Amino acid sequence: MAGPEDAYTAEPFVPRRGGLPALREAAAECRGCPLHRAATQTVFGAGKASARVMLVGEQPGDQEDRQGKPFVGPAGKLLDRALTDAGIDPADAYVTNAVKHFKFTRAEPRKRRIHKAPTLRETTACGPWLAAELDRVAPELIVVLGATAGKALLGSSFRVTQVRGTVLEEEIHGRPERLVPTVHPSAVLRADDRDGAYRGLVADLEIAARALG
Numbered sequence: 266m267a268g269p270e271d272a273y274t275a276e277p278f279v280p281r282r283g284g285l286p287a288l289r290e291a292a293a294e295c296r297g298c299p300l301h302r303a304a305t306q307t308v309f310g311a312g313k314a315s316a317r318v319m320l321v322g323e324q325p326g327d328q329e330d331r332q333g334k335p336f337v338g339p340a341g342k343l344l345d346r347a348l349t350d351a352g353i354d355p356a357d358a359y360v361t362n363a364v365k366h367f368k369f370t371r372a373e374p375r376k377r378r379i380h381k382a383p384t385l386r387e388t389t390a391c392g393p394w395l396a397a398e399l400d401r402v403a404p405e406l407i408v409v410l411g412a413t414a415g416k417a418l419l420g421s422s423f424r425v426t427q428v429r430g431t432v433l434e435e436e437i438h439g440r441p442e443r444l445v446p447t448v449h450p451s452a453v454l455r456a457d458d459r460d461g462a463y464r465g466l467v468a469d470l471e472i473a474a475r476a477l478g
């Protein structure tokens with residue numbers, strides 16, 4: 266039987282008209298799934314509508330939730346450095362997430378907030394925002410950061426280890442897109458061999474830089 270959770274979707278909140286500022290304003294009021302309740306604010310994508318490359322992460326982290334901007338915490342700092350090392354100017358990229366609200370648990374009340382991975386249902390609910398961003402930005406290339414973004418864009422069979430560092434051509438929300446998947450920058454921060462993981466991220470981003478030309 267279909268439960269009420271099956272109805273989770275951002276769709277009724279997404280304006281059909283208007284550019285990124287109109288989307289951002291509307292996304293601030295999204296109640297498409299329960300994640301807005303505990304989070305501080307919607308963290309919408311950031312960057313210019315003219316950006317040639319769109320980077321898609323998982324969901325905002327603690328810092329992003331407080332500041333209202335994507336990739337401003339430790340993972341974002343690492344990502345900016347890796348982009349620069351790969352020859353992509355971070356200022357020329359549009360950065361966003363598959364899910365626009367921070368999902369977390371607390372070990373104890375008032376203790377540090379611990380990131381919790383969004384479910385497929387939450388990612389699917391938030392998908393209309395990502396589709397609208399792709400429509401307005403129309404990037405030449407999408408860099409997929411990790412499994413959650415990969416599943417959101419390419420389906421649940423996505424495996425980052427199988428396709429990282431390759432240029433994929435897929436139809437997404439009715440548009441032909443080129444995508445380069447890689448690991449999530451948070452995975453680099455957690456890796457035992459952090460230098461090796463960082464070099465792998467930069468190598469994948471170099472493929473993206475070359476695909477951009």
Ligand code: URA
Nearest residue numbers: 322323324326335336
């Ligand atoms: N991790 C993400 O996936 N996105 C952010 O914005 C920050 C950390």
Ligand code: SF4
Nearest residue numbers: 295297298365366391
């Ligand atoms: Fe809306 Fe996405 Fe936030 Fe859920 S996570 S309330 S769908 S913006």
